[in-house]
Amino acid sequence: xxxxxxxxxxxxxxxxxxxxxxxxxxxxxxxxxxxxxxxxxxxxxxxxxxxxxxxxxxxxxxxxxxxxxxxxxxxxxxxxxxxxxxxxxxxxxxxxxxxxxxxxxxxxxxxxxxxxxxxxxxxxxxxxxxxxxxxxxxxxxxxxxxxxxxxxxxxxxxxxxxxxxxxxxxxxxxxxxxxxxxxxxxxxxxxxxxxxxxxxxxxxxxxxxxxxxxxxxxxxxxxxxxxxxxxxxxxxxxxxxxxxxxxxxxxxxxxxxxxxxxxxxxxxxxxxxxxxxxxxxxxxxxxxxxxxxxxxxxxxxxxxxxxxxxxxxxxxxxxxxxxxxxxxxxxxxxxxxxxxxxxxxxxxxxxxxxxxxxxxxxxxxxxxxxxxxxxxxxxxxxxxxxxxxxxxxxxxxxxxxxxxxxxxxxxxxxxxxxxxxxxxxxxxxxxxxxxxxxxxxxxxxxxxxxxxxxxxxxxxxxxxxxxxxxxxxxxxxxxxxxxxxxxxxxxxxxxxxxxxxxxxxxxxxxxxxxxxxxxxxxxxxxxxxxxxxxxxxxxxxxxxxxxxxxxxxxxxxxxxxxxxxxxxxxxxxxxxxxxxxxxxxxxxxxxxxxxxxxxxxxxxxxxxxxxxxxxxxxxxxxxxxxxxxxxxxxxxxxxxxxxxxxxxxxxxxxxxxxxxxxxxxxxxxxxxxxxxxxxxxxxxxxxxxxxxxxx
Numbered sequence: 078x079x080x081x082x083x084x085x086x087x088x089x090x091x092x093x094x095x096x097x098x099x100x101x102x103x104x105x106x107x108x109x110x111x112x113x114x115x116x117x118x119x120x121x122x123x124x125x126x127x128x129x130x131x132x133x134x135x136x137x138x139x140x141x142x143x144x145x146x147x148x149x150x151x152x153x154x155x156x157x158x159x160x161x162x163x164x165x166x167x168x169x170x171x172x173x174x175x176x177x178x179x180x181x182x183x184x185x186x187x188x189x190x191x192x193x194x195x196x197x198x199x200x201x202x203x204x205x206x207x208x209x210x211x212x213x214x215x216x217x218x219x220x221x222x223x224x225x226x227x228x229x230x231x232x233x234x235x236x237x238x239x240x241x242x243x244x245x246x247x248x249x250x251x252x253x254x255x256x257x258x259x260x261x262x263x264x265x266x267x268x269x270x271x272x273x274x275x276x277x278x279x280x281x282x283x284x285x286x287x288x289x290x291x292x293x294x295x296x297x298x299x300x301x302x303x304x305x306x307x308x309x310x311x312x313x314x315x316x317x318x319x320x321x322x323x324x325x326x327x328x329x330x331x332x333x334x335x336x337x338x339x340x341x342x343x344x345x346x347x348x349x350x351x352x353x354x355x356x357x358x359x360x361x362x363x364x365x366x367x368x369x370x371x372x373x374x375x376x377x378x379x380x381x382x383x384x385x386x387x388x389x390x391x392x393x394x395x396x397x398x399x400x401x402x403x404x405x406x407x408x409x410x411x412x413x414x415x416x417x418x419x420x421x422x423x424x425x426x427x428x429x430x431x432x433x434x435x436x437x438x439x440x441x442x443x444x445x446x447x448x449x450x451x452x453x454x455x456x457x458x459x460x461x462x463x464x465x466x467x468x469x470x471x472x473x474x475x476x477x478x479x480x481x482x483x484x485x486x487x488x489x490x491x492x493x494x495x496x497x498x499x500x501x502x503x504x505x506x507x508x509x510x511x512x513x514x515x516x517x518x519x520x521x522x523x524x525x526x527x528x529x530x531x532x533x534x535x536x537x538x539x540x541x542x543x544x545x546x547x548x549x550x551x552x553x554x555x556x557x558x559x560x561x562x563x564x565x566x567x568x569x570x571x572x573x574x575x576x577x578x579x580x581x582x583x584x585x586x587x588x589x590x591x592x593x594x595x596x597x598x599x600x601x602x603x604x605x606x607x608x609x610x611x612x613x614x615x616x617x618x619x620x621x622x623x624x625x626x627x628x629x630x631x632x633x634x635x636x637x638x639x640x641x642x643x644x645x646x647x648x649x650x651x652x653x654x655x656x657x658x659x660x661x662x663x664x665x666x667x668x669x670x671x672x673x674x675x676x677x678x679x680x681x682x683x684x685x686x687x688x689x690x691x692x693x694x695x696x697x698x699x700x701x702x703x704x705x706x707x708x709x710x711x712x713x714x715x716x717x718x719x720x721x722x723x724x725x726x727x728x729x730x731x732x733x734x735x736x737x738x739x740x741x742x743x744x745x746x747x748x749x750x751x752x753x754x755x756x757x758x759x760x761x762x763x764x765x766x767x768x769x770x771x772x
Contacts (some may be wrong), residue, residue: 079118079138079140079141080138080139080141080255080287081137081138081139081287082135082208082250082251082252082287083133083249084216084250085126085133085247085249085250086103086130086131086214086220086245086262087246088130088241088242088243088244088246089241089243090129090130090243091129091132091242091243092226092227092242093129093337094226094336095224096127096151096336096544096590097304097332099127099224100125103125103132103219103223104124104126104134106219106220107134107215107216107219108134108221110211110216110218110219111136111139111212111215114211114215115144116140117557117664118138118140119134120138121136121139122136122445124291124303125303126290126291126302126304127302128302128304128307128339129337129339130274131270131300131302133249133290138253139208139321140208141208141252142206143205143206144205145203145204146203146205147200147202147203149187149198150201152172152186152196152199153168153169153172154191154194154195155195155197156194156196157195158183163543164237169183169197178199180413181199186199188586204724205626208399208416208693209256209258209259213259216261217261217761223242223482225241226242228241228242229241229242229244231244237263239262240734245262245611247263247264247267247269247271248261248267249268249269249270250266250530251268252287254286268283268284269281269282269283269648270294270298272297272298272300273300273339274339276299277298277299277300282294282727285513291417293305299340300339301339303412305685306334306758307339307341308331309423311331311335311338311343312326312340314341314342314399315343315385317733318345318385319373319385323373323378324373325371325377326371327365330371338388339389339723340391341387341388342387342391343385343386344385344386344395344398344399345383345384346386347382347384347403348382348383348384348406348556349407349410350382351414352410352411354414355410355413355414356417356495357380358491358494359413359416360380360410361380362488362491363409363410363413363488364406366488367409368402368409368525368671369386370385370386370720371384373385373388374675381751383541384691386398386402387616390642403597412727412753413484413487413488416482416483416484419513420482420483420495420499422483424499425478425479425500425503426474426475428478429448429475432445432448432477432478433446434467434479435480438546438550441546441550441597442729446540448474448476449536450546451474451477451538451539451542453472454473454536454538454541454542454589454593455469455470455535455537455538455591456469456473457589457592458537458538458586458589459531459534460587462529462530462533462581464534468506468508468509468530469512469538471505471509472508472509472512472532472533472534473512473535473537473538473539475496475500475505475509475512475637476496476512476513476516476535479491479492479493479496482499490514493516494514495515496510496513497510497511499513507529508529508531508532511527511528511532512532512534512535513527514532515527515533515536516532516536516538516539517533519568519569526576527573533577536672537586538572538590540569540570541570541586541589542590542608543563543741544589544607545590547563548563548603548607548610549600549602550599553603553606553610560588567614571611571614571640575640575644578642580639580641582638582639583608583639584638587603587608591604616629622644624647624650628647628654628770630769631650631768631770632646632764632765635765636765644717645714645716646764646765646766648716648717648719649716649720650764650765650770652720653720653721653723653767656721656724656771659767661727661767662724662726662727662761663771663772665734666758666761666768669768672754673751673755673758676740677751678748678755679748681752682752682756683697683756687745687746687749688749691736692735693753696729696730696733698752700756700757703725703760704760707719707722707760711763719764720764720765721765723767726757726761731768737750739751
């Protein structure tokens with residue numbers, strides 16, 4: 078009979094950061110194991126559970142016994158099973174005995190082709206297994222394969238030593254209302270579990286039926302076992318408690334807090350207004366990182382002096398909980414205020430000398446040396462873009478200075494952010510101050526780009542110096558390993574060029590970056606490899622924006638150096654590809670490309686007096702007619718207009734290839750026709766190599 082199956086392992090407090098993965102792996106292991114053994118229906122519903130003290134799963138429509146299965150088992154090749162007279166051999170008798178069928182007549186075996194020979198096969202029906210027999214190995218395999226961050230060894234009451242993520246105390250296995258007799262980690266399955274450590278009604282909680290698991294735990298044990306249900310309850314309570322204010326609740330913090338509580342209750346706490354003089358990023362970070370608290374801001378994003386906590390205790394008088402948390406956070410905020418006040422006593426510029434004591438990389442020198450390279454590179458980039466080069470140079474000079482501040486030493490996540498605060502305090506221009514934080518942007522996919530010219534120049538310099546420097550010492554990404562985030566740096570460079578339409582050539586940028594390493598011992602110019610790496614990242618960006626692989630390759634086949642107009646080129650290719658004439662012209666272009674690869678066309682234009690066939694004369698006339706229109710559209714960067722104009726050539730091109738023999742025996746005619754095709758090829762491929770669009 079099909080019933081819901083419940084399996085729960087009750088433990089001591091599990092590691093919160095690993096709880097979600099442990100819960101998912103526990104449920105997936107049980108489900109995949111039972112499915113492989115044919116205990117589940119196609120529409121069985123799986124519900125995983127995980128709390129700080131339990132991993133569990135319920136699965137609906139689980140069979141009490143797996144179905145009988147037809148089995149076809151090879152016995153022996155006929156040549157081995159029968160002797161020359163067709164009589165059964167000793168090996169056959171031995172094999173049948175091993176299969177538990179010693180007296181089976183040979184005529185009850187199936188004789189069938191087996192490759193080039195024939196073999197005997199035994200067909201029988203294997204009886205299904207009881208759920209307990211199937212679940213036992215599944216549970217053991219699942220526990221063995223859990224993604225445990227660090228295994229613990231502990232001793233059971235019977236003296237046996239067990240290894241698991243945390244000591245396990247109870248095992249529940251119910252099929253409907255019946256206990257499934259299995260065991261694990263020295264525990265025998267039962268129907269008893271435990272509720273909340275403090276809020277439960279006390280004593281063991283008996284689960285009467287697998288379908289009642291979550292409801293029983295919630296009603297009797299004050300436990301919400303489902304992770305998502307618990308998380309959404311926390312989210313709703315935070316929003317309700319915040320009122321008109323905004324709650325800062327990053328998903329990672331929500332996940333961690335969800336993994337710390339079984340019965341979440343949100344309380345409001347406060348800290349002294351004086352701490353609001355400290356940069357709010359510092360206060361928010363210390364509350365989130367150290368205390369797992371949720372900061373509040375007003376509608377404008379300004380930090381409030383009240384914050385929210387998620388407790389695992391529900392009480393009518395939460396004063397002690399609130400007061401305790403307020404006492405705990407106060408020293409943290411005091412530390413932040415102290416660091417901020419101390420840091421302001423020294424200017425960023427006065428700290429630069431000490432960057433020579435900070436190693437950037439043992440093969441690339443110190444942070445001071447790196448700062449010199451950034452200054453030179455940012456200045457060159459700013460000059461190319463028409464930005465204020467002096468501002469860019471100073472922005473780069475101060476960009477890394479906050480690494481030596483107490484605040485960044487305590488909270489490395491604040492590097493750049495603190496530099497901006499301290500630069501403003503020092504009286505630096507807003508562009509220079511913003512560069513301290515903006516030069517790290519974009520830090521991740523979807524992050525904002527620098528908003529200032531100086532920030533943009535320094536951000537490009539920072540990423541290009543890293544790409545060239547790290548690549549030059551042989552630490553380029555391999556497989557899924559990218560310890561210096563070179564993929565992210567390349568994507569950052571590309572996003573700035575594409576989205577800001579920066580008129581910069583990749584070759585010039587890399588040459589500028591390479592020049593900053595002049596005289597550096599052992600430096601090897603990696604420009605060729607880095608260019609290929611950047612273009613490969615560009616392929617990914619463009620495909621994510623909805624362009625097809627053929628469209629992307631059509632543009633990248635031109636080996637573009639300037640990328641600021643590449644999206645516009647692709648949009649033009651996309652529009653061209655939608656025209657009815659495009660397939661024919663792309664195929665013709667591919668044919669021309671192949672011809673010109675095999676035979677080099679002579680220099681110069683085709684000679685009118687050598688155009689003999691009507692089709693080649695018509696094509697030459699059409700080329701000359703549309704050339705001014707194509708060149709005018711290309712000159713004004715109307716790439717769509719450039720390609721659409723080419724559509725007028727389809728009939729003439731088709732007629733040419735139908736009626737004209739390009740590789741004529743007469744050398745003069747052949748070279749003239751090749752020159753005509755070369756002229757057409759050059760005009761067709763101004764925007765992109767449209768031959769790449771041919772199927």
